[in-house]
Structures are given as C-alpha cells and as structure tokens.
Amino acid sequence: MDRRAYLKTGAGVVAGGLFAGCTGGNGGGQEATETATSEAAATDGEGTTEGTETGTESGSEGDVVPDNVVIGSDIPYRPFEYNTASGELTGFDVDIARAIFEEQLGTSYEFKPTSFDSIIPSLKNNNFRIIMSAMTINDQRAQEVDFSDPYFTAYQTVIVRQDSDIQSREDLRGATVGVQKGTTGADAAQQLQEEFDGELELNQYDQVNGAFQALVNGQVVAVINDNTVNAEFVNNQGEGQVRFLQGEGAAAESGENAPDYLTLTVENYGIAFRQDDDEFRQRVNEALAAIREDGTYDEIYAEYFEG
Incomplete structure (x- = not known):
C-alpha cells in the first residue's frame, strides 16, 4: 500500500x-x-x-x-x-x-x-x-x-516487521514493544500490558525514531505510535519491510469510519x-x-x- x-x-x-x-x-x-x-x-x-x-x-x-x-x-x-x-x-x-x-x-x-x-x-x-x-x-x-x-483526530496503532509472526493483537502477549516516552502511545502500551497481566515488555525511547530503529534492528517486535507517523515510517522503509498490524479496534467500536488496521485508541490533538x-x-x-x-x-x- x-x-x-x-x-x-x-x-x-x-x-x-x-x-x-x-x-x-x-x-x-x-x-x-x-x-x-x-x-x-x-x-x-x-x-x-x-x-x-x-x-x-x-x-x-x-x-x-x-x-x-x-x-x-x-x-x-x-x-x-x-x-x-x-x-x-x-x-x-x-x-x-x-x-x-x-x-x-x-x-x-x-x-x-x-x-x-x-x-x-x-x-x-x-x-x-x-x-x-x-x-x-x-x-x-x-x-x-x-x-x-x-x-486533528488520530489513532494509536501497531507496526511490525513484514516477516514477523505477529498477526493479531493477542500475538503481542509476551512480546517486547517500543514506544516514545511520555506519549499516549506509551499509555496505550501500558494499558495493553495490564490487559495481558504484565505479559508485555516496554522499551521506551526519548524519540520515536529510536523505537523505529529498534524495530528494524530486531530489538523490539512492534512499535505503538500515532497512525500517521507510523504510516510515514512504513512507507519510507519501502514496500514489504514493515506493516501495520491488522484488526478492528477502538475506531470501529466508537463508530468512526475505521481504517483496516488495528486501532488501540481514538484521540484528538x-x-x-x-x-x-x-x-x-x-x-x-x-x-x-x-x-x-x-x-x-x-x-x-x-x-x-x-x-
């Protein structure tokens, strides 16, 4: 895409x-x-x-x-x-x-x-x-x-490497994800960590580029961040390198015209x-x-x- x-x-x-x-x-x-x-x-x-x-x-x-x-x-x-x-x-x-x-x-x-x-x-x-x-x-x-x-309206989303075995929200259980410190992406990851009874490890970075680099290097299996910023990174990596995690989520539940990828939150800036x-x-x-x-x-x- x-x-x-x-x-x-x-x-x-x-x-x-x-x-x-x-x-x-x-x-x-x-x-x-x-x-x-x-x-x-x-x-x-x-x-x-x-x-x-x-x-x-x-x-x-x-x-x-x-x-x-x-x-x-x-x-x-x-x-x-x-x-x-x-x-x-x-x-x-x-x-x-x-x-x-x-x-x-x-x-x-x-x-x-x-x-x-x-x-x-x-x-x-x-x-x-x-x-x-x-x-x-x-x-x-x-x-x-x-x-x-x-x-602006945005969503917290999840991106993974194209060759990742992660195919659903539940597949994140037990994984290590990257987030930027102090952001609602970090908040969404912490909520997911609670949902998984602690079975999610968070690596927090000063800037989102640090989380993206960790994903490329295999230090984390996913990054949770704003949809448009994630999308920019996905497209700049070239076709077939990184992808959005698919699935319904918060946008569909709130009645939004939801995208086809997983949305953990719906937010206004x-x-x-x-x-x-x-x-x-x-x-x-x-x-x-x-x-x-x-x-x-x-x-x-x-x-x-x-x-």
Whole structure:
C-alpha cells in the first residue's frame, strides 16, 4: 500500500469530522524561524531560566498576541515536524503555524525543540508560550494546561516487521514493544500490558525514531505510535519491510469510519497553553477557525496527507 493510501486511511477519515484532520508539531519556514530553532536546539528546553521564554515576546504588557510566539515541540516527528537534509525545518505543523501566527495573527513565531516527556513542565516554566507537538487532549494533561479546539483526530496503532509472526493483537502477549516516552502511545502500551497481566515488555525511547530503529534492528517486535507517523515510517522503509498490524479496534467500536488496521485508541490533538492564557488561546482558536473556513487548512492537509 502506498503512502497516500496509508495516510488517507489513517487521517483522512476525519475530513468530515473535526477539521479534516491533522496534528500539531514544529515549524517555522521563515529564515528567522529556522535560525531561532537552530539556536534553541542547543538547550533542548533546559537552558532557560525560570520565568523567561526563549525568543522575544516584545509586545507591551497586556497585549493579547505577542510580537513573537515561541512554540515548544518535540522534533523530529515526521511528517508533522522534521528537518530536511539541508537542515530546513518543515512539516505539516510548520505550515499550520505559519498560517495561524503569520497570516492570521500578523506575528512572528519560532519553534523550540523540547523532549516530549518534559514538554508540559517546560511550558509551565515559561520556556515557551505554547505547545504544538501532536499532543493528545486528555483529562490528565487538561489538569495542567488548557487546550485549543481540537484540530486533528488520530489513532494509536501497531507496526511490525513484514516477516514477523505477529498477526493479531493477542500475538503481542509476551512480546517486547517500543514506544516514545511520555506519549499516549506509551499509555496505550501500558494499558495493553495490564490487559495481558504484565505479559508485555516496554522499551521506551526519548524519540520515536529510536523505537523505529529498534524495530528494524530486531530489538523490539512492534512499535505503538500515532497512525500517521507510523504510516510515514512504513512507507519510507519501502514496500514489504514493515506493516501495520491488522484488526478492528477502538475506531470501529466508537463508530468512526475505521481504517483496516488495528486501532488501540481514538484521540484528538490540540495546541496547549498555560492555564492563565485564555485571551491568547481564544485568538488562536479564532485563527484556526479562519484557516478552516478559507480553505488554507485543507490545502496544507492535502500537501502532507493526500499527495
């Protein structure tokens, strides 16, 4: 199955649901944004002092929209945020950020690479203004941050090597699976571990690429992660190397137009804000609504998920 089929099946089914579906991540695209991202990469969210933000939010005190929006994000997370061979930050979220902040709100923005498992504490520590990083809206996180309107529906899915004996959900019992730390993929794996009475070993990695490499190297038999990111990896590996684990699951149970592969969860993504940032969150929600209405969102979506 080609890239288009995987991504359209996994993400495109929500085109008539939330906003046609897509997840948040990193991005910039402007020269100034890329420069700021490169500088921020050296600190990975840990080099700033408490109560400060990387980048200059130089609007006067009380301004709803700052002059420069610093965005915390876990990079790489292809196809949402990743660097090209030439070092350019690109991806779906790069373009969504440009549409929201530059085109709709008339302000600049930059992305600050940050480990996902520490990204909420970093936001609360004022290391950046918002999080755009394929972040699932859930009750646990909503106790610490406020979310924008949801702008993508995704599923937690399982990929295995093509030559694997794993053919069903039950076949994972007793296996070792790879996940990224601090993600809902890790949560889904832990739930599966409980379902199997502990008969599932989890190898957790700082970035999803570590889990993918472990799968290729035979260190884990499966990776549990977002469907669109898994799909990108499956297709980049070439035909016949890696596959989705098939079967019905959460999407079918919830009445979604389910893909033909196993879905462990159905999730909505949002942009995360500190809990005292209501006016700015409202402006971002308005901008999200505007890019949906004028067709910009659909154009960006088509570039990454239908082509």
